[in-house]
Amino acid sequence: MKFAKKTDILIIIIILISGGVLWAVYNSSFSKKPAKAEIYYKSQLVETVDLTKGKDKTFSIPQSKHVVFHLSADGRIRFEESDCPDKICIKTGWLDKVGQTAACLPNEVFLKIVPQDNNRSNDDIDMIIGK
Numbered sequence: 031m032k033f034a035k036k037t038d039i040l041i042i043i044i045i046l047i048s049g050g051v052l053w054a055v056y057n058s059s060f061s062k063k064p065a066k067a068e069i070y071y072k073s074q075l076v077e078t079v080d081l082t083k084g085k086d087k088t089f090s091i092p093q094s095k096h097v098v099f100h101l102s103a104d105g106r107i108r109f110e111e112s113d114c115p116d117k118i119c120i121k122t123g124w125l126d127k128v129g130q131t132a133a134c135l136p137n138e139v140f141l142k143i144v145p146q147d148n149n150r151s152n153d154d155i156d157m158i159i160g161k
Contacts, residue, residue, distance in 0.1 A: 057127075063145050065128050067107045069099070070140040081105045081126065081143070097139050107141065109134060 034042075067079040071093040079101060086103040088110060090096070097119075098111035106126040109119040112134050119134035131142040 063128050064147070065105075065126065065143050066146050067101075067125070068142050068144055070142075072138045073140075079107060080146070081107060091139070094137050094139050097134055097137050099141070107143075108132070109141070112137060 065081045067081055068075055069077040069079065069091055071091060076091050076093055079099075081101070083105045084103055085101055088098060088100050090098045096111070096113040097109065099107060100110040101107050102124070104126075106124040108124045109122065109132060112119050114134055114136040116136075119132055119139075122132035125132055125141065125143050128143050128145050131140070133140045
C-alpha cells in the first residue's frame with residue numbers, strides 16, 4: 031500500500047520551500063529595522079519603549095503593576111511576570127521584530143513591536159478590539 035504518490039511528495043516539497051523562502055524574506059526585511067514596543071492597557075496606548083541595545087531593565091505600567099516586562103540589553107522585550115492563571119503571555123517569549131505581538135488577556139495588556147519611524151496618523155486603524 032502506497033501512502034503518497036510522486037506528485038504528492040512534489041507538492042509537499044514545493045510548499046516547504048516556498049514557506050522557507052517567505053520566512054527568510056520576512057526575517058531579513060524586518061530584523062534590521064529599528065523598532066519600539068508599544069504597550070496598551072484596555073486598548074489605550076500607555077507606554078512606548080525604545081528597543082535600542084544597551085538598556086537592561088525590568089518595569090511595569092502603573093495601570094497594571096502585577097504585569098512585569100523585561101527589556102534586555104540586546105533590544106528585546108518580553109512579559110516577565112503576571113498574575114494571570116495560564117501564563118500564556120510569559121510563554122510567548124522574547125519580541126524584537128516589527129509585527130510581533132503578545133497579550134495578557136486577563137489583565138487586558140497588549141504588547142506590540144512597531145517601526146521606530148512610524149509615520150501613522152490618528153486616523154489610521156491600529157487595532158480593533160470588541161467590547
